[in-house]
Amino acid sequence: MNSNKFLTLMSASLVGLVTVAAAQAEIIKVEIPVIEKDVVIDNAGNTQPMWTFGGEIPGPLVRVKQGDTVDFTMLNDKDNKESHSMDFHAAVVDVLDEFAPVKPGKTKAFKFQANHPGVFIYHCSSDAMSEHIGRGMYGVIIVDPKEGYSEAYPKPDREYVLVQGDLFKEGTKTENYTKNEGKQANLINGKVYHYDPVHDANASLALQSKPGELVRIFFVNAQVTDSVAFHPIAGIWDRVYDNGNPKNVSYGMQTFMVAPAHAAAFDLISPKDRPTNNAIVDHQMKNALTGAITVLINNDEADPKLGRDGNLILR
Numbered sequence: 341m342n343s344n345k346f347l348t349l350m351s352a353s354l355v356g357l358v359t360v361a362a363a364q365a366e367i368i369k370v371e372i373p374v375i376e377k378d379v380v381i382d383n384a385g386n387t388q389p390m391w392t393f394g395g396e397i398p399g400p401l402v403r404v405k406q407g408d409t410v411d412f413t414m415l416n417d418k419d420n421k422e423s424h425s426m427d428f429h430a431a432v433v434d435v436l437d438e439f440a441p442v443k444p445g446k447t448k449a450f451k452f453q454a455n456h457p458g459v460f461i462y463h464c465s466s467d468a469m470s471e472h473i474g475r476g477m478y479g480v481i482i483v484d485p486k487e488g489y490s491e492a493y494p495k496p497d498r499e500y501v502l503v504q505g506d507l508f509k510e511g512t513k514t515e516n517y518t519k520n521e522g523k524q525a526n527l528i529n530g531k532v533y534h535y536d537p538v539h540d541a542n543a544s545l546a547l548q549s550k551p552g553e554l555v556r557i558f559f560v561n562a563q564v565t566d567s568v569a570f571h572p573i574a575g576i577w578d579r580v581y582d583n584g585n586p587k588n589v590s591y592g593m594q595t596f597m598v599a600p601a602h603a604a605a606f607d608l609i610s611p612k613d614r615p616t617n618n619a620i621v622d623h624q625m626k627n628a629l630t631g632a633i634t635v636l637i638n639n640d641e642a643d644p645k646l647g648r649d650g651n652l653i654l655r
Contacts, residue, residue, distance in 0.1 A: 364486075365407040372400060372479075373415045374424045374464075379476065381507055382532045383542035388510050390476040391422065391464070397530035398503040398562065399462070399479030401653055406457045406486040411449075418445035424472070427465035429601065430454050430481050441466040457485035459558040459584030459603040461503075470517040470564045474506050476530070478562040480603070485586055493586035496556035496607065498549050498647030500654070503529055504622060504632055505562040520565040525630045526622070529653055532631035538619070539633060545654050546635040547620075548642040552612025555636065555647065557620070558584060560603040568632075569623035571595040572608055574616065581605040595623055608636070615639035 372393050379390040379397055393399025404410060410431070416424045425441040431452035433439070438450040463469075464477035480501055489495040505527040512522035525532045533540035535547055549555045561568045571594060580596050582588035584605040590596070598604055610616050615638060622632040645651055 364405075365409070366405070367409045367411050368402075368404045369411045369413075370402055371413045371415075372426070373417055374420060374477075375417050376420045376422065379530065381527065381530070383534070383540050383544065388507075391420075391424070391472060392476050393426075393462075393464075393479050396655070397476040397478075397505065397527065398501075398560075398653070399477075401479065401501060401650075402462070402481040403484065403650075404454050404481070405484050406454060408483075409451055409453050410481075411451050413447060413449045414442070415447050416442050416444050420444040422472075423466050424464050424477070425466045426462060428452065428462045428481060429460040430456065430458070430462075430483055435465075439465055454481075454483045457483050457585050458581075459483075459560065459605055461560045461562060461601050461603060463562065463601070468514050468518060471514045473562060474508050474512075474517040474564050476505065476527075478503065478505065478560075480558065480560050482558060482584065490586075492589070493581070494554065494607075497553035499556045499558065499652050500547050500647050501529070501558045501560070501652045502620070502634060503527075503560045503562050504568055504627075505530070506564055506566075507532060507631070517564060526563075526627045526632040528632060528634055529655075533633060534631075535634040535654065536619075538635060546637050547654070548646045549610065549636065549638050550640055550642045551610055551615060551638050553610065553638070553642075554578075555608045555610075557606045557608065558603065558652070559598060559606060561598040561600055563600050565600060566624065566627065567600060568598045568627070569595050570598055570604070570606065571621055571623040572606075572636075573619040573621060575608050575610065575618045577606050578609050579607040581607075610636075610638035
């Protein structure tokens with residue numbers, strides 16, 4: 341084969357690969373309403389007025405592939421009192437355009453391409469941002485790598501999403517959210533001690549896996565001010581992917597710091613020859629002992645539905 345013909349065939353092959361890759365990218369429609377409402381904030385059923393995406397804390401999980409286009413629409417419910425906005429940390433856009441607030445009864449729509457793999461927070465960025473986040477306006481978007489799973493980024497047996505947020509006292513003034521004053525507890529996926537039956541007898545949920553399974557936790561720190569020292573008591577993070585990006589990997593980590601509005605993916609593997617338990621905590625004890633503890637139960641009776649088929653946030 342002469343060199344010109346070889347180059348022509350190679351060029352055609354590369355064009356074909358690019359075409360296939362482009363064809364695999366999708367447009368993902370995401371519609372999330374903003375609802376100001378009373379929300380259950382603990383396992384006893386107590387409620388507090390909060391501001392939410394989709395009526396729950398955290399808001400709905402958004403999951404796309406790297407290269408997908410997110411076609412986003414947000415309706416600020418007409419019964420709300422405040423202007424609200426959407427700030428996707430996975431988006432590269434214009435803060436004064438796509439992230440601009442809209443008044444009650446109005447809709448905000450924009451598109452962005454998810455070009456960076458990882459796990460990202462989304463939140464309201466309306467003024468004062470600290471109050472909007474502190475009142476519960478946050479959620480998670482996962483951008484799966486276009487390469488899929490690999491030896492460097494193995495497919496987990498189970499996946500869970502954990503979001504740590506603040507619970508401020510009802511009636512806290514706007515300026516106090518910014519100063520981090522008036523905080524009374526920590527929320528995990530919207531509730532104090534949400535998955536901790538050890539410290540809260542009312543807790544009915546816990547994370548589950550079978551012994552030896554690879555559990556991947558997508559963790560987002562949605563606190564206004566505090567960092568999180570994320571640690572699995574009675575375990576070691578097998579791998580940590582900073583920002584959830586497979587290229588940002590650390591091995592054998594005991595504790596990993598996650599800044600406010602940042603995230604990471606954590607792989608944990610329990611002993612395969614015995615049932616065990618882990619307590620996944622913010623090792624800043626002021627936060628752990630006010631709600632930021634999650635129990636992972638590893639035994640053969642693990643519910644096969646938990647952490648699978650989109651069931652990543654236990655409600």
